[in-house]
Amino acid sequence: MAKSKVRYVCQGCGGSQPKWSGQCQSCEEWNTLTEELEEASSFHKIPKGASLAFTDLSSVCDNPPRFLSHIAEFDRVCGGGLVAGSVVLVGGDPGIGKSTLLLQVTAKLSKDMDVYYISGEEAINQVRMRAERLGVRDSKVHLASATSLNDILTSLEHTKAGLVVIDSIQTMHADSIAAAPGSVSQVRFCTQALIKFAKKRHIIIVIVGHVTKEGTIAGPRVLEHMVDAVLYFEGERGHQFRILRGVKNRFGATDEIGVFEMTQKGLQEVLNPSSLFISEREEQISGSVVFAGIEGTRPILLEVQALVAPTSFGTPRRSVVGWDTNRLAMLLAVLETRCSVNLSNRDVYLNIAGGLRTQEPAADLAVAAALISALCDTPLPKASLFCGEVGLSGEVRGVTHLDARLKEAKKLGFKSVYIPHQGSNKVKINGTDGLQVSKLKALSELASLFKVPKYSDSVQNNSSSKKAS
Numbered sequence: 001m002a003k004s005k006v007r008y009v010c011q012g013c014g015g016s017q018p019k020w021s022g023q024c025q026s027c028e029e030w031n032t033l034t035e036e037l038e039e040a041s042s043f044h045k046i047p048k049g050a051s052l053a054f055t056d057l058s059s060v061c062d063n064p065p066r067f068l069s070h071i072a073e074f075d076r077v078c079g080g081g082l083v084a085g086s087v088v089l090v091g092g093d094p095g096i097g098k099s100t101l102l103l104q105v106t107a108k109l110s111k112d113m114d115v116y117y118i119s120g121e122e123a124i125n126q127v128r129m130r131a132e133r134l135g136v137r138d139s140k141v142h143l144a145s146a147t148s149l150n151d152i153l154t155s156l157e158h159t160k161a162g163l164v165v166i167d168s169i170q171t172m173h174a175d176s177i178a179a180a181p182g183s184v185s186q187v188r189f190c191t192q193a194l195i196k197f198a199k200k201r202h203i204i205i206v207i208v209g210h211v212t213k214e215g216t217i218a219g220p221r222v223l224e225h226m227v228d229a230v231l232y233f234e235g236e237r238g239h240q241f242r243i244l245r246g247v248k249n250r251f252g253a254t255d256e257i258g259v260f261e262m263t264q265k266g267l268q269e270v271l272n273p274s275s276l277f278i279s280e281r282e283e284q285i286s287g288s289v290v291f292a293g294i295e296g297t298r299p300i301l302l303e304v305q306a307l308v309a310p311t312s313f314g315t316p317r318r319s320v321v322g323w324d325t326n327r328l329a330m331l332l333a334v335l336e337t338r339c340s341v342n343l344s345n346r347d348v349y350l351n352i353a354g355g356l357r358t359q360e361p362a363a364d365l366a367v368a369a370a371l372i373s374a375l376c377d378t379p380l381p382k383a384s385l386f387c388g389e390v391g392l393s394g395e396v397r398g399v400t401h402l403d404a405r406l407k408e409a410k411k412l413g414f415k416s417v418y419i420p421h422q423g424s425n426k427v428k429i430n431g432t433d434g435l436q437v438s439k440l441k442a443l444s445e446l447a448s449l450f451k452v453p454k455y456s457d458s459v460q461n462n463s464s465s466k467k468a469s
Contacts, residue, residue, distance in 0.1 A: 292417075
């Protein structure tokens with residue numbers, strides 16, 4: 001009888017080693033190797049299979065049906081509703097609202113199909129208490145508390161399920177795998193079995209995944225490649241707003257977002273996020289700028305806040321919330337080199353108001369305007385908006401979806417916009433009559449709008465103050 005072999009599997013990348021070591025040889029992460037048993041088996045020749053029926057690209061096929069949850073923000077992120085036969089992975093920090101949102105979705109869809117909610121982390125009474133708080137206790141949702149994948153699939157075989165929610169995949173285990181629940185082997189095997197079941201029965205399966213301290217879904221990266229769609233929940237604990245972001249979608253656009261507000265009755269959708277993120281903005285305050293961003297296919301206006309203060313240490317501090325720290329360092333270097341704006345002796349604090357994170361390069365111009373405004377302590381023109389990417393030579397580069405950004409600004413009552421000169425002439429901007437458009441070729445043109453202290457004078461004043469002290 002063949003003996004079981006012991007291997008050590010990395011919980012981060014899924015790589016295996018015959019011996020334990022402190023560092024994984026594949027991903028070079030520390031303390032991620034766990035012991036697992038592998039059943040030894042002799043080599044078998046692959047049996048001859050059946051011939052495949054190939055077809056061409058021009059063949060006509062019916063598109064799989066979509067099912068609307070009637071929660072507009074959720075349906076938007078999914079690409080227009082959930083697709084039959086698809087597997088969706090939902091991740092997010094603990095307590096951010098994953099189970100709350102999915103319980104609301106299942107309650108809505110229970111009117112059109114048989115819905116099954118299987119929780120491996122909570123008892124049935126806990127789910128019922130949440131349903132009562134959300135006001136959906138009378139919905140026809142079938143509940144169960146189980147962690148055995150074999151029991152779950154056997155029970156679903158005798159039903160006409162249209163939607164199944166697994167909360168969460170890290171609690172599931174298969175009897176044929178000797179590893180512990182939540183390990184790489186169990187997560188990979190259970191997910192593959194659920195995908196096979198969904199494709200065979202043409203049902204929708206939504207899987208909840210835990211998130212690591214780095215913000216990624218726990219388990220091997222291959223887990224995200226296996227499913228059809230990956231949705232991430234984002235949001236700061238101090239804000240009541242939650243962002244549902246689609247990072248992968250085989251049936252719709254990626255980087256689409258849905259905005260929700262956490263209330264006592266669950267997550268309420270926000271249909272006009274732009275007015276929400278700039279609703280508390282003070283007009284005549286230095287360092288406050290509005291940026292027109294694009295999240296997926298939706299234009300969203302965000303408030304960029306900057307604060308520039310004299311530093312008390314030899315190395316100035318750079319604190320960023322909601323934006324890329326490396327991009328801020330690059331922009332500060334461009335301002336100092338190309339525009340003679342000296343910030344090397346000052347602390348810089350940058351914040352995207354409302355708890356939303358943006359990675360768009362188009363926010364460069366808005367961030368630069370906020371920094372210069374904070375440095376000069378001069379408010380920007382009232383009802384003005386900035387949008388443009390800044391290059392290393394100081395040029396203002398063109399951005400995509402410029403017409404959609406300006407239409408959103410016009411709808412919310414903005415009067416003047418500062419956009420790149422490059423590429424703006426090729427865009428037909430309709431519905432933006434009354435906007436005063438200022439086209440910038442270089443970042444120095446923006447700096448000329450303020451009385452910025454000269455770089456040489458700033459350095460001289462800084463050195464003289466140090467000598468005096």
